[in-house]
Amino acid sequence: MxxxxxxxxxxxxxxxxxxxxxxxxxxxxxxxxxxxxxxxxxxxxxxxxxxxxxxxxxxxxxxxxPAKGRVHSYTTVYQPALPAFAEEAPFIHALIELDAGARIVGNVVGLSREEVEGNALELNQPVEAVFEDVTDEWTLVKWQRVDG
Amino acid sequence: MSLRGAAAIIGIAELPTQRATPGRSSLGLMGDAARIAVHDAHLRKEDIDGLITEGGTVYPGLVSEYLGLRPRFASGASMMGASGATATTLAAMAVQNGLANNVLVVIGSARNNAIPEAGAGPTGIATELDATVGTAAGAGTGYAMMYKKHMELYGTTQEQLAHVAANQRFNTLENPNSAFQGQPISVEDVMASRYVNYPLRLLECVMPCGGAAAIVVTSADRAKASHNKPVYILGSGVGTDPQTAWQRPVITETPVARSAPIAFEMSGYTPRDIQFAEFYDCYTILVSMCLEDSGLVQKGEIGPFFASTDTTYKGAFPINTDGGQLSSGQPNLAGGFRHVVEGARQIMGRAETRQVARNDLCLVNG
Known part of the structure; x- marks a missing residue:
């Protein structure tokens, strides 16, 4: 990896x-x-x-x-500004309102292609963090849906 | 003390907005705009004793050097897209307080690289976090999240906001300074264009361009002798917000909610008195939220407003009469300045085929 x-x-x-x-x-x-x-x-x-x-x-x-929050708003990125993300598009870029009371941006993962393109993600959807060890040095935070 | 009527715009200039400006530098374009504006004001270069530029990348010392100006008042107005309108306010303050007699405001940007290297320039949270989740400075992700929230809160639809793009395109059809002159689009065309960042579609986003604009601001007393009809500045407010969209406490609100009330109070007018508007428009959702926050349209009502109001230059309430940035192209830092220039052009009665019928009172949001 x-x-x-x-x-x-x-x-x-x-x-x-x-x-x-x-x-x-x-x-x-x-x-x-x-x-x-x-x-x-x-x-x-x-x-x-x-x-x-x-x-x-x-x-x-x-x-x-707690690594939990809700989707405050989001966009589905079809044309990434960064070429490195081109293969992933479309993907979800969301603003997460943390239960602790601050906001953070991150990708919401775990949606099917149909759900992504059908704008199935709803605002206020509860989410939890998924930690992705992308290198030995760095771990990124992503988000996935959980039951409210 | 107030800015009301203390200063006026007496000369304007705008270079054509172009997708690329091969062989030209930002300073060179600014030089052309400066010459045209000073000439338009029927002044000589020697009469210019004040200079305001964007200041962040091309600062006043460089511009005065390149243009051979020796101003006794000079300043930058580093407010990104709002630099032009902010500089106009600073110019009025300068002449009102005797720091200068004739202030040249000039902003321009060349565009010679096809696509700037995304993510290379910015610092701060943009490189620390945003880049890792697939966005970059200037990308529409922030505005798209505002759009989505606005839809959720107020029931705004994408079709309603498609009118913004279609109406502005109508306004630009005969504009020789526009990159989209003679290229009409319909609401259906907007709705059929591909997504860039859902809910934002391609035809709801500005096209990055190069260009330049300039104005000359003088005192009300001097303006009486002006060759052009003076465009008096009656009030102004200058607000800002966190640069990063998601750092704003309320993502469906713009700084216009704070700056517009000051401008109105200073002027003695209310939103109902305004006859036409020239508003910053990098994306359909942004111009929409700014129109709401200015008080011209009630908060949350912008969708029905655009669906039911003719906002072309022929219409009941003209908005972005030259096509704005959405339909003319965005000449980088001069993008917001174009709105000041078009507002002044309309009030001077020099907008030719797109001249609005009622042209006494304009609200500009740079």
Whole structure:
């Protein structure tokens, strides 16, 4: 699997150190989010200040959260902007509202071709994470439907 | 203190929007647009003492160097597609406060590579996460998710929004600056075009192009002697939102919900007074949500509005009278600026075959 993966791997560019716990979490097949001790809420993506209340890094801690959420919205990608995804199209690109109260984007997998092209995925559909070890270094988070 | 009536646009320029601009640089295109706008204002280059450009990639120092300008007021307005409208506001503020007399706003982008290498440019969450799930900066995935949510929340249909593309195409048919001049499309054509990102179809997306635009802004006093009918700026608001669509708290809302009320309050007018609109339109859903957030159409009612209203330049409420970006092409960072130029052109009464009948009051969203 390691040398075969041809699609983009995560390339943290704002501050790789800050987002490291998230990616260490996915490697363990766990979902970790930053939690702000000032306003008492989770947020994503990883930052050095809280995007809700501007609390400093010292007030931000990492917590494992349930890897569950709901489909807030989605699009079915027929013409991927990245050539590496061309063979997979059409595929689902969704905005997931996590039960922990933050949002993340990811692919929803496990739908048949007919379901994908028939727009069978419904908004508010409960989903859970599927962790995919794409290389020895990186594990990506995908999502699949579960019963509500 | 307010911007109301303090400044006016007295000269405009727009180069043809083209799929490719071989042999031309962004600075070169900006130079052409600048010359035409200054000439159109019946000014000399020496009269220009203020300069505003997009500023993020082509900053004022480079432009003043290339064009041989020595402004006493200069600034960038790095607001992506909204740079032109933002720069227009900054220009009005500058002349109102005596920082300059005649401000040239010029934005342009060459387009010589067939397709830019997706994913290579951006940084941040775009490369850390978005690229791994199959999207890239500028791709329609974010707007498509907004579209899907809007359909769910308000019952908006794809056929309703197909009218946006079809009506704007009608408006551009005789526009010599349009990449789609003389190429009509119907609602059925839009519905029959392939999906790019469901629910967005191909004919609901802009085509990346090159081009340039420019205006000259002067004080209200100087504008009285203008050769052209002055286009007074009566109010303005400038808002922004997270660059990444999915980082926005409410994905069916745009910053126009915050900027439009300020512009209206400053102007003394209400949405009911507006006669026609020139609105940023990278995708059908985006122009639709912005029209709602401006107050011109009630939130959630844009679908029925487009299904029942003639928004062509001949219609009851003209929108994007030159075809907008959807039907003229999107000249990159100058894309939003085209809306400012077309609004001014209509108010000056110079839109020729597509001239709107009522042309006193326009709402522009860059």
């Amino acid at each position: 390691t040398s075969e993966y041809k699609k983009p791997l995560p390339r943290p560019t704002i501050n790789p150190e800050v987002s490291q716990p998230f990616w260490e979490g996915t490697k363990k097949h766990e979902l970790w989010l930053q939690y702000c001790l000032n306003h008492n809420g989770h947020f994503f993506y990883p930052r050095e200040v809280c995007p809700v209340c501007l609390a400093p890094q010292e007030r931000l801690v990492w917590q494992q959260v």
